[in-house]
Amino acid sequence: MNHVQRAVGRQSMLIAGIHACSCIACDRYVIQWVGSCWRRNPILGTEGVSIRKVQCEIFGMKLQKALLLFVAVAPAMAQPVTLPARAVSYRPETHAWAQVESIAPLVLRSTVPARVSSVHVTPGQVVAAGEPLVSFGGPQLDGELAAARARLRAAQGELTAARNTAGSAARTYPLVTNRQALGSAQSALAAAQSRLVAAQAALATLRAQKTVSSPLAAVVSEVSVAPGADLSAGAPVVTLLPRGQLWLRAEYFDAAPIPSTITAHFTATSGAATQTVHLVAELPARAADGARILDFATISPAAWQAGDTGDLVMSGPPRAAVAVPASALILDAGKWYVLTDTSGKLARQPVVPGPAQGTDVVITTGLRPGVPVVVREAYLLYHRNFAAQYTPPD
DSSP states (O other), rough: OOHHHHHHHHHHHHHHHTTOOOHHHHHHHHHHHHHHHHHHGGGGSSSOOOOOOOEEEEEEEEHHHHHHHHHHHHHHHOOEEEOOOOOEOOOOEEEEEEEEEEEEEEEEOSOOOEEEEEEETTTOOEEEETTTEEEEHHHHHHHHHHHHHHHHHHHHHHHHHHHHHHHHHHTTTTSSSOHHHHHHHHHHHHHHHHHHHHHHHHHHHHHHEEEEEEESEEEEEEEEOOTTTOOTTOOEEEEETTTTTTTEEEOOOOOOOTTTTTTTEETTTOOOOEEEEEEEEEEEOOOOOEEEEEEESSOOOOOOOTTTHHHHEEEEEEEEEEEEGGGGOOOEETTEEEEETTTEEEEEEEEEEEEETTTEEEEESEEEEEEEOOOSSOOOOOOOTGGOOOOOOO
């Protein structure tokens, strides 16, 4: 009779008493009993053991299956597989929220008192240079236009009369018209021409004031008027964000100093290609939430639009660290550990994991290069005395 059979024999009466039970206490006892068998009989970890005809069922699972599972796991736990921590170099990355903003918004205003007749754009719309934005009308502006047209017609009549007078004086000079009369006719013609040019310019100005157009390529940021609104001269109408005159505003909460030579990459949520940016300055004022405000600019032209938001990734200088396979990491009570193997003794080692490098994870602090760490079944070995935490109830 081998040691497993003897152990089963000693526990047979107790197991027979709880074989129909499905309570947690009995399940805990079986776990404790299996663990105690392994601790008292370490040969289980090195020799294959066949356990048969144990038919007690606990939680709908035969004890035979539980013991066979224990025997199958024990060999893997008895001989831990280790690999040395590998020395690597990595660049720490810091993420920050960022938004594309215009360097200076352009506010277009009405130049004359008028009534808004129509609005041709909406906020967020991209407009080209010369594209109409808002049209004006109303009794006052229409009256000024009518008066300007009348002045133009009068100036045209005066010019026609002055041309006729000057032509007649030139034909009759010097027989009928003297030099003084000829000079007066020519002066009147020049004055009529000047009044015509002024009337034409006044009418063109009023016509231009009927429509507010974009002076350059831009994005509409705000529309301040609605059709039917009466405006005074100088009232804001539309706010534009000129394209190409943009900067990247990042909010950063870390108090650590940022090198002026740091490079970063910005990826907009709009789907625009990732752009490399450089730090221009840190603004002296802080954001409303207490964040530091960093000013970045593009190194090459970017297809950004004002208002775009996204993720800014700042890469720091290279640092030395170690890397271990991801299977070596163990999370316990919110902290990360690895199992080190020193002269055959396993020890828990707290670590701080960093970014992933393929299937490995960079360890920033807590581990030296070359230290052997368990890379297979590390979690089971870490919790190998887990059953000892449970005490059977009285």
